[in-house]
Amino acid sequence: MENLGAIPIVSLQMIRESIMRAKLAANAERKIESAKRLDYYRGDQEQHLMRVLAKQFKHPERLRLQPTFSNIVRRIINEVSVVYKRPAQRSLMINGKKVEGKGADAFSKMYENARADAVLKKVNRYTNLLNTIGVQAVWRNEAVALDVLTPDILNVVQNAMDPTQASAVIIEQGYADTVTLEGPSNPFGATSLFIAWTEESHQVFDEQGRPRPDLANESGANPYGMIPIVFFRDSYPDSYFWNEGSFDLINAQETLNVFLTELNQLVKMQSFSVPVIIGDAPPEGVTVDPSNFISIPLSDATAGKGQPDFKFVSPSPKIAEIIEVIREQVRRIADDWGLSMDSFKLSGSPASGLSLKLSNIRLIERREDDVALYMDYERELFNVMRAVWNAHCPGGEEIPDKAELSINFAELNFPEDPAAEDQRWITQINQNVRSRAQWLMSIDPDIKTDEEAVEKIESNMEINAKTRSALPSGDPSELIDALTGRPKMGPDGKPMEADAKDPAEKAKPPFLMGGKA
DSSP, rough: OGGGGGGGOOHHHHHHHHHHHHHHHHHHHHHHHHHHHHHHHTTTTHHHHHHHHHHOOHHHHHHHHOOOOOHHHHHHHHHHHOSSSOOOOOEEETTTOOOOSHHHHHHHHHHHHHTTHHHHHHHHHHHHHHSSEEEEEETTEEEEEEEEEEEEGEEEEOOOOTTSSSSEEEEEEOOOOOTTOOOOOOSSSSSSSEEEEEBBBBBEETTSSOOOOSSTTOOOOOOSSOSSEEEESSSOOSSSSSSOOOHHHHHHHHHHHHHHHHHHHHHHHHSOOEEESSSSOOTOOOOOOOSOEEEOEEEEETTTSSSSSEEEEEEOOOOOHHHHEEEEHHHHHHHTTOOGGGGGGGGGOOOHHHHHHHHHHHHHHHHHHHHHHHHHHHHHHHHHOOOHHHHHOOOOOOTTTTTTEEEEEEOOOOOOHHHHHHHHHHHHHHTTOOOOHHHHHHHHTTSEEEHHHHHHHHHHHHHHHHHHHHHHOHHHHHHHHHHHTOBBBTTTBBBBOSSSSSSGGGTOOOSSSSSOO
């Protein structure tokens, strides 16, 4: 048997240190990747493009390349993020019955002040871009606000029993000084702050690791009994906290940027002929450029038998072929993300609603998967928002602990012929599949509830009844004449006399006068 005593024993401390170093390296890499993706989405791509060009060309500065890019990352992310294409309908329920009164009013006020629809539309986009993001409910300006936390500012301590859950979350917070443009700073005199949350505690530390209880609560206790952060993911996690993916989109963007930059350079190279001098020694480091000349020694050009010469040479790069390669690149990545290439065409004929639906069938299926996820995320977020609201709201405005969120995500709409769409609504209303209130809310997004829609319909019915009573002939042109003051014309083409005794009242229909119609 071999002498096992000669084998060095790895201590538990060494294993722990090795694991910690690996975790810190992975955490730093994740943050860098997240920051890069945000740069690409926001259009800050030049710095990354220059690094890619530096790898592809030995001396890119000599070529005087003009960085050129088109933001397909933002275009594709926005196109596939359609969970909140239209605002979701939310209501408060207890035992299957809709809550009325103060609790419902507080619920509506909380979501309205939090601008939930606008924030969650951004959350949907960032989740598809970054795979995992956090949404924190905070009490600010006497209301619940929702802060979007991207992975580049988050550190998570995973739950030992369930690594997909967080036992603690540390937020790195800093404020850019837009006045002096110096390093990051914030109103609290620190270059950065670290905000730590667990289910039991809430603490703030400065960049030196010193506690700042003045920026949290003095006791350091978590007043909510839960971490007030909900993590949205683009799919259910497997066995790791952070979802990863979308590398194909970033890679396609970098490839496209290089192609566009090279195409721009080739167009300039082909736009002008390059002067060529035969009979002089070329200077060192000469660059092929329309604004430069190429000098070739006579002996090299003609083996000593020719004469000096000067001429213009026109390069012939295959620009049309390169453009087609770029189109194919965009077509491929759009197809990978379930999008129809029609979304990226600059021209084409209008398509019907059915045609659009068929061409976007994969996008519709993707949305159905996303809606199933966001149902759960919305309920988690509601529980967190309620905990923050109830901890700080005025007495008597609490949202009941037994209440649950009911949410209905609006279906995607595809443009169709107005007459066909109206007939579809009429059929569904006659069959009691939908209501007139729902029809009105689809037309006017500012109307949020059935009650508001019913009130508007009743008001319209009253106005229409008065209008019809003013128009016994049922001719809409009479109403237009009355509203515009245009006199009614007789058979002879001359204005007819009004029945009203007061000349000022002649052009007014009965329902616009002081009396009854």
